[in-house]
Amino acid sequence: MRLDINLATQPYEDAQRFWLRWGGGLIAMGVLTAGLLYFTFTGWLGARKERAMIAQYHTQIQERDRDKADAQALMNLPQNANTRDRSQFLNDLFYRKAFSWTQVFEDLERVMPPRVHVVSIHPELASDNELAIKLVVAGDSRERALELVRKMESSTHFHDTQIEQESAENGSGTNSADSVKFDISALYVPGIELQKSPEAAR
Numbered sequence: 001m002r003l004d005i006n007l008a009t010q011p012y013e014d015a016q017r018f019w020l021r022w023g024g025g026l027i028a029m030g031v032l033t034a035g036l037l038y039f040t041f042t043g044w045l046g047a048r049k050e051r052a053m054i055a056q057y058h059t060q061i062q063e064r065d066r067d068k069a070d071a072q073a074l075m076n077l078p079q080n081a082n083t084r085d086r087s088q089f090l091n092d093l094f095y096r097k098a099f100s101w102t103q104v105f106e107d108l109e110r111v112m113p114p115r116v117h118v119v120s121i122h123p124e125l126a127s128d129n130e131l132a133i134k135l136v137v138a139g140d141s142r143e144r145a146l147e148l149v150r151k152m153e154s155s156t157h158f159h160d161t162q163i164e165q166e167s168a169e170n171g172s173g174t175n176s177a178d179s180v181k182f183d184i185s186a187l188y189v190p191g192i193e194l195q196k197s198p199e200a201a202r
Contacts, residue, residue, distance in 0.1 A: 131188045133185070
């Protein structure tokens with residue numbers, strides 16, 4: 001009788017078959033891990049640069065605020081009162097000169113809902129040299145006036161639009177169909193047309 005005895009100290013393993021089956025997966029996992037490490041590192045570098053840039057901007061803003069405060073303190077000195085008042089008067093005059101009624105009414109026409117019309121409009125210089133307008137409109141429904149406010153706020157020329165006062169109309173004004181009147185305030189941003197010089201407009 002013949003007996004086959006395996007005298008090997010280690011059992012037989014098919015290494016080639018193992019690597020063919022699992023080698024591709026291990027390589028893919030390695031590539032994925034390397035990619036994740038790369039994106040994590042580049043993201044960290046980008047965030048570090050952005051933090052440094054933000055800190056630089058904050059420093060510049062603080063310097064500008066200090067310069068502005070120093071200039072304001074200088075202008076508030078009693079001996080500079082005449083210069084300050086004259087400068088404020090000239091700035092106000094320049095802003096009013098830049099106000100174009102034609103352009104404002106064209107911008108309002110783009111956002112004005114039907115059966116709503118302008119009763120009066122008044123420009124004035126707001127804080128921080130911003131150009132503000134006081135607008136009185138009338139119409140046949142409150143919803144249309146609210147629609148006007150929403151359209152003004154979503155436009156590129158009107159900001160911080162708000163209703164200051166609302167009143168009922170008895171139809172005895174310029175339009176007998178008017179039932180409501182609104183006092184609206186908004187900051188006005190002139191278009192590019194207002195920023196052109198007279199020579200460029202020719």
